[in-house]
Amino acid sequence: MSAPLDTVFAALADPTRRTILMMLLEDDMAVTDVAEPFEMSLAAISKHLGILTRAGLISQEKRGRVKWCKLEPDALRAASVWMQSFGQFDQIDLDAFERFLEGELRPD
Amino acid sequence: MSAPLDTVFAALADPTRRTILMMLLEDDMAVTDVAEPFEMSLAAISKHLGILTRAGLISQEKRGRVKWCKLEPDALRAASVWMQSFGQFDQIDLDAFERFLEGELRPD
DNA sequence: AAAAACGTCAACCGTTTGGTTGAATATGGC
């Protein structure tokens, strides 16, 4: 299954979504509050949050009428490991990288 | 300028391009050789290589009639730093992160 | 009970993406 890395990187490719992640770094937030600093509609932000949720980068829990958004740093670990394989190639954990190749890569 | 992270993450979001990066991890390769294991046209691979090049993830140098592709791990460092801010939040380099916020983030 | 607040859904729209094919442009070997 190549999906996880696909969706995580695709989610991170949008600056609005990266900004949202950074906002959530400070504290959990309601959808409306996430949307407030942006100049786009609430529906657009709701979509962005859906993409972040499907990528596993955040979780959403509804309490009463407000839906709380929470950062989920675990999803970033897989991607982070992937990137370190290149960025810090000298410090690479070759076993982890091999396991990654087995599970994720299948060239054609 | 938010472009670098945008283009790097967008480039990484495609499994074909991630596979190409991994192939280049072993050695520099000519475009035709990169394309060989894939079931798509050479033109398609050429486009993928263009995207990786514009993202700074690889470089291409033409020698004779063959264009050599070379991994450029530096471009991954910025993105890697970005991700570690979340993934290993306990080990975060706060100074680097602040610098990142100054340069890259501008919420609206 | 009515109104306001919170959030999503559905339909739409223009742009980008990932692929195709066929022609074009070097460069190298005979």
Add this chain to the structure above:
DNA sequence: GCCATATTCAACCAAACGGTTGACGTTTTT
């Protein structure tokens, strides 16, 4: 000079993306 090799370009296509608006369903407040 001629043909094969290596790569890109241009035009096209369907599907996905990022945004909008308006209607809708819940929950809270008054």
